[in-house]
Amino acid sequence: MPEIAFVKPAMPKHGALVLPIAEDGVPAGLHAALDKACGGAISRALEAASFKGRKGQSATIWAPVEGIARVVAIGLGKAGEISTETAEAAGGATYALVAKERDATVAAEGLPAPLAAAFALGLLLKSYRFDRYRTTEKEDDKPKLEKVSFATDAATACKNAWAPLRAIAEGVFIARDLVSEPPNVLHPVEMAERCKPLEKLGLTIEILGPKEMKKLGMGALLGVAQGSAVEPRMVVMQWLGASGGTSAAAKKKPAQKPVAFIGKGVTFDTGGISIKPAGGMEDMKWDMAGAGTVIGLMAALAGRKAKVDAVGLVGLVENMPSGTAQRPGDVVKTASGQTVEVINTDAEGRLVLCDVMHYAQARFDPRFMVDLATLTGAIIIALGHEHAGMFSNDDTLAQQLSAAGKPVAEAVWRMPLGEAYDKQLKSEIADMKNVGGRPGGSITAAQFIQRFVDKGRPWAHLDIAGVAWSSKDLPTAPKGATAFGVRLLDRLVADHYEG
Amino acid sequence: MIGAEVRLRAAPKPGVALAVPVPAGGVRAARWAPLAAGFAAGLGEQRDCATPEGRVLLLGAGQPQRGAEWEAVGAAAVRAAGPLKRLALMAHGLPPEAAVALATGAALAAWHPHEAPLRRLDLVVDNPAAVAPLWARAEAAVQGALFTRELTALPGNVLHPAAFAARLEELADHGIRVDVLGEKRLRRLGAGALLAVGAGARHGPRLAVLRWRGQFAVPPVAFIGKGITFDTGGISIKPAEGMERMTSDMAGAAACAGAMLALALRNSPAPAVAVLAIAENSMGAESYRPGDVLRTMSGRTVEVVDTDAEGRLVLADALHYAASQFQPQAMLDLATLTGAMVTALGSHRAGIFTNNAALQAQAAAAGEQVGEALWPMPIGTRHREDLASAIADLKQCCSGALLPDASHAAAFLREFAGDTPWAHLDIAGVRLDEKGLPTGFGARLLDRLVELFFEHPDRH
Missing domain, CATH: 3.40.220.10 (Leucine Aminopeptidase, subunit E, domain 1)
Incomplete structure (x- = not known):
């Protein structure tokens, strides 16, 4: 640098x-x-x-x-x-x-x-x-x-303007590094380890393994992970910028409810038993970009000492086909208690997110929750590579995100939700299927996730499959990992949730 | 008259099955109270009762507020009634708008392309004379939608380009001027895109121009429709599975024609035109090929990448024709354009793309009122850049996987809309219902759009 x-x-x-x-x-x-x-x-x-x-x-x-x-x-x-x-x-x-x-x-x-x-x-x-x-x-x-x-x-005014931007740039670089790493190097255990050094910035880092997750009933996340030789991890990152930092007192009694960011971290996605075609499968190393972005964002917020209490949670798994892998037809029980019929093991991101999101709400009762995920190919077909798809149950949060994206060139485009789409998830054996068919594929994915959002909790889901990686140079990013979302969400916090 | 006839009555005729909507909170009339004991009246619930006066069908209506919700109740009444010839709808105590919406929903639900037993709907209202003018307007829209469905349901061997044009000529009976431009005139106009798409079929392409004068001396609002009577994909042939659904690839043109019929039937004061690009995308020695460069009517040249992306080509010529011939106030094109649209929004909303935010908001508002929901979709800088061609002014589409083809198509069409306020409705996902029957999507939306925003007397 x-x-x-x-x-x-x-x-x-x-x-x-x-x-x-x-x-x-x-x-x-x-x-x-x-x-x-x-x-x-x-x-x-x-x-x-x-x-x-x-x-x-x-x-x-x-x-x-x-x-x-x-x-x-x-x-x-x-x-x-x-x-x-x-x-x-x-x-x-x-x-x-x-x-x-x-x-x-x-x-x-x-x-x-x-x-x-x-x-x-x-x-x-x-x-x-x-x-x-x-x-x-x-x-x-x-x-x-x-x-x-x-x-x-x-020079003084410039240095003052520069200090927070430098912290944001470091967050962006952390995210790009994670997203760029090859999947044999960056597996779930390694990715969790790479969060630890962020403690230096004042973040509290907790790492949960399969034993803890089992106790929490995270059957959906564990189901995705069970085909891999590498254990899954969930990383919980806390920044108490509004409550006075990492002191024990601040942790015990934070001054405000935190904002929450949740990231999908599939370090490699073969599709599992519903295996993907070979062409382009190498791109699936960046199927953890949502998690990478959340980690980079937390580093940025801590690095610029943002006056906000924020939590970042990432679910880290590898989706592999093997003798122990989850099968189409399996029914898994999520941490929320709801059951899911796994129709397609390649629709695994939502299975990871739903358990992490449930945990985040139960533990932190956040003011709002934004999840980021390279979730669907359908969003690329819908929007291309200029906008991330945004789904939200809250018009205010949706408008704030739209406005925050423009000045940092990380634009979002709102997509619809609705009961008619939700119905596409109906299962004959469980509370829901994990896919709703081709029509409106990214909408039904969002509907699935919404079933795990507490009633009344402002929530937005950003499907970043089309924007996390760029096949050509962008004005402020060489081709490759973009870290889309770090600056957008940092801006969201700066504009509306600090002080 | 297409479908069941609706008549207004002050009282139900004894012996005729009577559907009684029951809003949440119970029945309005004491008369039905004994029948409704313990009836929860949630939307979708029903109770079939035999009474001395005849069959009474209680229908849970929930708490309908908007017209589209009353329409759903009317549709439920028809479905619950089963195969009857005649059905009465009890609308005593309802506001006239709600009564009319109830009948609208029932009339639309009663339609079927070949097995519709219901011939007669009695709408029972407190004051038939007061409701009659409202119903006349609504009936026009229903007829427009049903005309759209009838055309869309016809198979490709029956409704070929010549037959489609002939069906449109029937609209002259309603005061619509119909001109059908054949290949000779299209050649003179330089409609190279429409001519190329239609070249492989036995029945050549047509451009049908429908004109409704209205009363205002202002430029018309223009509807542009994609009318591919059957779409094999051409040289870039489609997979066999599901190809039979390509008989409905003219649903956009049919919706435009249906809207024109609605305007004429209710004698709208607003002038309107429809320009319908009609062709069959077939295969033959004359077929156009990937790699061909076409000169469109606008003079712009287009590199063909995929002969199955033919809709945007025929629309390019139709949009240019409409813009240059009529200088319309606004142009809306309707097309079953892309599979990408189905992937993006599924079958519950159509996508709208535009160069004019006000027009988009107006179309969306009209759609909400008639239960034909739209969702705004982007035309980004990159979408247009992706269409750069090495040999022509632009490419028709891109090739590869995971392409935002609906936005590419919209970026392509925008080039041919010029400065005219324009909106493009990709109705690929909403043209058929879950049973595979045509919905008529768009006809009522356009009619309502005109009613709401183009019939104000200030537009004189």
Whole structure:
């Protein structure tokens, strides 16, 4: 992760100089100084490159003066209309253009502190790289960027704006790391272990194994796990930011009911006995993205010392076919007491979620509950890769989520719930089936989950199957794990549930 | 007149089976109280009683508030009555709107394509004269919906493009101007997409244009319908299983035609047009192929990726025709367009895609009133980007698995709507009920949309 610094403006002696430029912006600060030093060559070069400062535009000028290896101009669009989203995207676009330099200086004199910080966030998020399993990559091919200095006259304001964003970026990176890890490395036991270091941030971490889960009656989660050689885990993470931290007193008597986030963590999903087709099955390593996101979110909230009491719970299992695996036709008893006829062992995510959600409500009585899961292929067919599907029993929470997603480019699209869909889950032998057929497949999945939400409890389910992983580069994420949801839910908390 | 005839009466005729809705809280009239002793009156409950005056059917009605809920009670009455020729509905004490909704639900439920014994419904109300004008409006919508169902139920060998056009020409009897554009005129218009889709079938494609003048001198509201009389998928042929349901792939066009009939029957003051793209997507030496590039009527070129994504092609030409010929106030297209829509919303809601939020809200409100529910779906930046073609202005769809094809289709259609306020209703999941019979979805919605939002006198 490149280091980000905010410093007094001074002409860099090496590396890259980045010029964020608005349309019709007048050169000032380092931009003007450099232009003067090289006799107007910067202005001429930008004109020759037809660089106008439009959103998405960029231009590189090589070695205009001694010491500076490259000058990168990056467009911000119309001055006065620059949003944090635009600044983030500009920062993200900048990263690729300066990654081969060891250091870069951003001439940020013209950017107000929130935009400078957003630029830095975009750049940092785009710099993410998961390369721990590459052993033969040539040095020349690797990015080299170690430090990015933002030249600004408002260094203190920028640092203040940056501190929480840095914590959020770390949460995003934790989530992306977990999602990117291969499934032989990141199995349920290992994933639970990786939550422990978060105690350093002030989180309380509890890990439950099969013995405890059996006692809690989590027959649905255990049924999914029983085909794997690796034991399942449930991790309970608590952040008592409103109640004064990790003190025993705070834990005993929190000042408020917490908000709750629940994540599906299927570390690999073969489909089980209802096995998936081979093509693309490797993608199923990221079937734990909901859990990875919740872990990253909890790290972000703790890292920025959010003034909220929050709990994050993840159910971690591996869905494997084997002699001990669950079969289609099995009936399992959930922690809530309701019974489920397992029609398709590949609809396992909801079986994991229902037990964890029941536990979360019984123990914490949360103000609201949001669950995240790469739950259905149907949501990809419904919405594609630009929106996560959102299902909610509460219009206020739904509106808050919709609003929170826009500025952080993690958009959600509300999908319907209703009795007619719920009826598709009717079983002849148990309280419900675990699938409702192809029509409205992601809706019936949400209906299933809703049966485990206490009456009157605000709840939203985010089906992130289409957005957890990107097959192409995004403005602030390289292709691969996106950590979709960390920023959205952090924003939800920041906008409505702090203080 | 399609289906059972509804007549208003002040009193039930003795000997005719009488359905009595019982709202939660008990019967309204003392007369039925002895029969209703211990009857819980929850929605869906019923009690069949033999009385000296004839058969009395008590129907639990719950607490109906909206019209759609009263319709459900009326439908339950018909189902509970069994195979009768005549049935009376007791609506004494009900507000006229509720009585009319009760009859609407009953009349719609009484329809069946070939085994509908019920010929007569007596709606028993306190004051028939006061209810009559309301019923006349409702009956128009019912007739529109039943016309839609009749067309949709017809098999592909009976309702081929020529036959579909002929059926539409019958609407001239109701004051609707009907023009059917054949292949020659379509060629002159440059309707390359519609012509290509229809090329493989024995009966060539048609563009049917229905016009209702109304009384207001304003641009019309336009309905655009997909009318694929049978969809084999073409060269990109469909799997055999379930292909027989493709006889209903013209349900969108049928719904538009049904809505026009409703407007005409109730003499709506609002001008309206329907542009129906009619073709059979079959296979033959003349069939269009994946990889073909078509020039649409708008001049835009389209790369064909999958000949089974034919609906959006015929609609492209129909939308352009409607927008350029009529400069409508608003355009709504209805189409059984994508399997993706079924995966997304199932069979309880149709998806609506739009370039105009107000129109979307209006259509959704109309749908709620008539029990034809919509749900807004997105057209994202990425959906449009996915249609970039290397050889033409745009691709018709994408190939692969797990594709948001309903949104891709909507992004495609939006290109042909221009600046006209436009909404696209993908009715693939709602065109048939659980028994496989056509629902007529859309005809009543469009009729109600016009009634609610396009008949205000300010629109003169």
